Amino acid sequence: MAENKSKTVLNRGSVQKIRELGLLGFIVILSVFIQCRNPSFLTAENLNDLITNTAILSLLSVGMMMVIITRGIDLSIGATLALSGMITAMTVRSHPALSPFLALLLGTTIGLLCGIVIGFLVAKTSILPIIATLGMMNVFRGMTFLISGGRWVSAHQMSSSFKHIATGSIFGVNHLILIAIITYLIFYYFINHTRTGRKIYAVGSNPQSARISGINVDRTLWLVYAIMGALTGLSGVLWVSKFASAQSNTAMGYEMNVIAACVVGGVSIAGGTGKVSGLLSGVLLLGILNNALPLLNVSPFWQDAIQGGIILLAVIVGALVRRNTDKKNLIGREE
Amino acid sequence: MSSVNIQTEKKFSLQTFFFQWEWLLLLIFVMINIINAHLSPYYLNTFTLLDATMGFLDKAFIALPMAFVIIFGDIDISVGSTVALSSVVMAVLYNAGVPMYLAMLACLSVGLICGFINGILIVKFKELSAIIVTLSTMILYRGIAYIILENQAAGGFPQWFSFLGWGYIKGIPFILALFAVTALVFAFLLHKTTFGRKVYAIGNNAVASRFSGVKVDKMKVIVFTLTGFMTAVASLFLTSKMGSTRPNIASGYELDAIAMVVLGGVSTSGGKGRMIGVILSIFIVGLLRYGLGLINVSSQIVLIIIGLLLIVSVMISSLNIRMGKSKE
Amino acid sequence: MSKYILELKGITKTFPGVKALDNVCFQLKPGEIHALMGENGAGKSTFIKIITGVHQPDEGEIYFKGEQVVIDNPNDSKKLGIAAIYQHATSYPDLSVTENIFIGHEYICPQTKRLLWKKMNAKAQEYLDELGANFESTTMMKALSVAQQQIVEIAKALSANAEVIIMDEPTSSLTTSESEDLYRIAESLRDSGTSIIFISHRFEDMYRLADIVTVLRDSKYIGTWGVNEVSNEDLIKAMVGREITQLFPEKKRVLGKEILKVHGLGKIGYFSDISFTLRKGEILGLTGLVGAGRTELCQAIFGIHSYDKGHIYLEGSEVEINHPSDAMQLGIGYLPEDRQAQGLILEWGLEKNISLSALDKISRNGWLNKKEEIKIAKRLADKVNVKARSVFDLAKQLSGGNQQKVVVAKLLTADLKIIILDEPTKGVDVGAKSAIFEIMTDLAVQGYAIIMISSEMPEILGMSDRILVMREGRITAEMTGEEASQERILEAAMKKTA
């Protein structure tokens, strides 16, 4: 049946690509529109600001993507971020000499621990992710309040080297952007070119058969949440360093932005699907929204509605594009 | 033919009977009351207790239909925003001279419409899944509320309107009475009618349900619309309790409602859970918060306690599901 | 070094309330194809799940190449070189065929631990071609039909290049020609020294392939025979515990007037200008190669899928069917080809499963009447002879075949005129088969009109009054049961349009 090949084919590559193109097209149009409204949008400086402000979101999104691919979700990242940020900041306050790298390491480790706890709950005690993370969200947030005793850590209490983490740059590229780029390269490779990476997809795509075919589902899940935690911890340090202030209510509700970035980026809540390239466009769209709405100088009272509307529009466009490609794939069978 | 005789009597097994999630909830419920009574001299006092219910029952009206949604395996995180929007619309209309009862009607219809929109989007764009759709509408609906009322507050409702949130009939808070009735209706709807049976069927296996002639899409639209409607009811009570409204009310209600439902033993993976559980957990969470408040535990600690309660109890429940018994 | 590569002694496995295996013994020589047969629920699948470590036995020992081994999880069996094709496809819908085939034992670059996609895709394509598949290795799994997925499962087992390959009803959703491909491969594997355990309800499989056959009944070991030293009757007796005089009941039916007329039905990508008629009391066989479009066609008639062109007439008047419930209102019933995904709610008991398609029957204006429900369930479960302890047994606890019977029972709740059966005997044992055929004949006699999709020549020939053959979405031949023959059907199913 040689000539039958390429019929009945839903080539995963093409679909995903076309879907992302749809989203990218959407972004381009949006950008053009914004540019018309405010010429300072597509300036080097603004783009730099845009990406810098989106860096943290993008870090969290990679982790969240992997979590969602395994049919999970993590509502606790806002709280984890605050906790690791606060503890790191307090350490920096008491040991101003602490080297930035150690600070980053410390925050990441705290996040990792939080992630491991959640991973344990999800993988070992069959609690559903949404519940486990909802519960731990409260716990971590509460701990942050308690540890900080309601006090903030302010700019003047942080060593300049620590603040330099977020403000400094190499060859004119801000550290945050560099960190984000490196992370993406690493995880792109990890997800697409390593066994463990593929196992994440397998587990999300069909947990039962993953078990039967001898994949260690629990360990994979655990790993995913641990990674999410570590990335969140890292983001916590970057956040605190960027804004030169650690509050106990830092990043409250930020998880929703992250989830939104993922779903706009074509990561399916049903699990099993989602690509780094797609995710990037999702993150980009949210970044643009956060950056441009103020620029557009629309009434503050319209911002939420516009943001919600655009997100909805974006996901719907994505869905429609995907449907079309599916159809095309089958029309091959006619004739 | 090798005819095997198929039993039609359910064998009553003590083990199955006692390993029911609701028993545990009941236990927690009783314990909480004992502890509270022990810790605060003001707690054990019918008047106080009845009063306490006023504090949390508005959310409970959302939890009831949310249970249906979660049994579907879906979720609705737009409810908080729906509360805000419907409440704002009511206030604005009333201040524009519309009679109060019409304004209230408008409030309910707004909720209805919000829910309906969610439902339609969800069935028309299955690949999006409920969480994505409602995530977007969550932002959208609240956004609209902001557009309508901007930074204003609106209120000045007629005196009788405060009865909803604050009134008593024969010493029983009106909201409690109404909730009791509503809860009963929902319990029957879920457990004793074909509607409820279909809800479970869809939650377990939507495809098989469709192949068996269940109108899955129609069911989903109905349930989400119902959720919107009940959310508006909650909005009425909240607004009445506050006497005025702003676009930023009821933030975070969605998670509270979801937590109540999940604690009630309804699995977010769909198909499982019972109404009794949900109702119990509503009172557990509510009275626990209230009791801790009475002894002035700091809100941070309350956060932690609620979080742990959620996790620990669900952990136990998943254990006794493992005891190899089906739930419904 | 024992002469057996795999040997199991006194294996016993109990599930809550069910003894699935009772002191079963089994021996497998290197380079032999060993058929494992038995009624539905006899314990075959459980038995192989013990070998592959999905379940652990309560008692008994397992010997591999003479040494006793403990197989705690699927990985252990993998390491020993045991691969399995499970009865119910265990695929990853969101991954490409290649990934499905190589999951767990991907080709990786020894230094960088990097996955070698090109190499894997190419190799996967080889397997697929070898199996005569009509899709590419980069296809997404969810784009395949059940049967196509089965082919991937087989490729998966091949790719593990194991010493022992277990196949649990691999042919149950394959057509004759595809089965031929499978036979070929199995033989070449055997000749290269691999041993194969082969579970099937199809006798032709066994005769064509197996050297030796072991029979289980009621979770007990019955016996082992060389294939050509045991007669068909004895084998059936061993399996079912009684004689089955004839599989296909006499078909002396009076065909009534035309009830269904399909004219020029078409759906882009699936099927085009389909026209046929169906008469009361008629059994219409619908056959063809995998992916011929039979399921899609029937599902379109049943209202699961839409169709772009054409008309459907019911008793002369045109009908509009947009949803299964419409079809059921009009008296059309459909038995889906994938009983687990489309037919049953596995977490539910029989009674609820059976009543689901007839909720209005067991309710008065919306209120359920559970007594009535149980009555109906009991009646129908007995009618199709389901093997269960009580009507409250969960569907997931039943064996493949018994699950199928429950789905049939579901159909009988609604009062139908037309019944469409998609692969009704897939994975069903001889006993159950003959039961289902009897039911079908009864129904036909009572005046029901029946469409039976099947890929199994014998039953198509044995049951049908009339036969339609589809190829690539078109009807390529129509013939009466009398004039039909294996050759004619195959010719119509395979022939290339110039």
Added chain:
Amino acid sequence: AAQTAGRYALIVKSAGNPYNENEMKGFAKAIKEIGGTAILKAPAEPTAEAQIMMIEQLIAQRVDAIAIAGNDPDALQPALTKAMKRGIKVLSLDSAVNPQSRMVHVNQADSEKIGRSLIQGIYEMIGGEGQIAILSATSQAANQNTWIEWMKKELKKEKYNKVELVKVAYGDDLRDKSVSETEALLKSYPNLRGIIAPTTVGIAAAGKVLSDKELKGKVELTGLGLPSEMAEYITNGICDWMYLWNPIDIGYLAGYTAHALVNGEITGKVGDTFTAGDLGKKEVIAVGGGTEIMLGAPFKFDAGNIDEWKEVY
């Protein structure tokens, strides 16, 4: 003993915020001095709903007085009136609840004075002319909005006709949003000369952006901020000076006011007077529809005094 000496409750806007923590500190101090029991409550999130629940709980405990920094001026009315009906003395502090739902309000500083002095401040900093913008908290925040009203009134004076208020932006008291809003201001209005941020998070975020972009001297910054948060930016000269009152004193004054209400010294009517511990004699005055007790003028923080305050709050 405590019972007899009375139980005084304070509900601040939200937990985990040094400003509120210090209000509580001051309140506790005052109650300690008068020998009563202080009940300090802080909701996890700054919402009216949470505060209503806390009021309910305090009513059940039959406390003698409730002092509250309202998250919403109107939404607390039913709950607070219920409390007053049960004989509980109710006062608001810091951010007022409407006159019907309180007996008296303890005002940190005259809103008018705050609004006007902020404008005067920025006027001085930018040397009398140029574009200015306001970065506020949420569009809902009651006292921010009143201050902004007063700023606009002040700007009407012809003295300011060279000063142009180009935009009021809202950072929702979120760091990230406040930063993007500030950046947006700088880009949309390239020759912006000054920013007024009457909110602690906003002003700190703005200070951060201005320091990072090294706009010292180009864009001036003032507003209301915590010394601890602003120390950095006052020392590095981004913000010449900014205002705030001492939250400890507000809490302290509220404590004594509550006490005065309970033991009948005052009823919240205009002209009532009482002595508030170290703060000395205080009088109830009429403002808008209700009565208030004024703490005093806002305190000015600049390079000179910031170091002694930055560790305090």
